[in-house]
Amino acid sequence: MRCYICGKTILIKRTIKTLFSFKPVFRCESCKRRYQVFPFKQVIPKENGLFYLYSLFMEDNSLNWQAFNDEVSNWFNEVLKISKKDDYIFWLDKIDFKLLEILDDVGKNIYILTKSSLDI
Ligand SMILES: [Zn+2]
Structure with a gap:
């Protein structure tokens, strides 16, 4: 390998x-x-629930996602345990406020994994 x-x-x-x-x-x-991965979690309220934004790093980088397959699969397993029927799970390269506005009316809670955290 x-x-x-x-x-x-x-x-x-x-x-x-x-x-x-x-x-x-x-x-x-x-x-x-x-x-090293520094998992970071942000919670933002939305129309019918919450956005749970998870990121592997605090700042943006150009590292290959595939190098972090173990961390991503662990995250999916943890989120699948706590998510409910109407929740959505996304795995995105980048996140911004425009995307959050689009997803604001979708479902209840939304879990999003990105490489870098959202700048607020
Ligand atoms: Zn190496």
């Missing part, structure tokens, strides 16, 4: 116990230390 950020080959040490198990790795150890 190759790291989605730096492109280096990722070597995984295997033993006889882990020989037939496979866990995909998307970032090398160096990139995991260098580009």
Whole structure:
């Protein structure tokens, strides 16, 4: 496997116990230390509920989303546990107030994951 950020080959040490198990790795150890995720949550009221804005980083960056597949899948699992029938879940590259205005009348609560947080 190759790291989605730096492109280096990722070597995984295997033993006889882990020989037939496979866990995909998307970032090398160096990139995991260098580009640590700082989950951030913002809650904004809307017409019939709340916007829950989650972001992996505080500031915008050009890192590949695929390098953070573990964090994204964990987020989806957590949101699926707490979301209700009329809630919506979005995974977006960027978020702005124009999009929030469009989504204001949609459904009840809306959960949105983006790479960087919304500047308020
Ligand atoms: Zn790397």
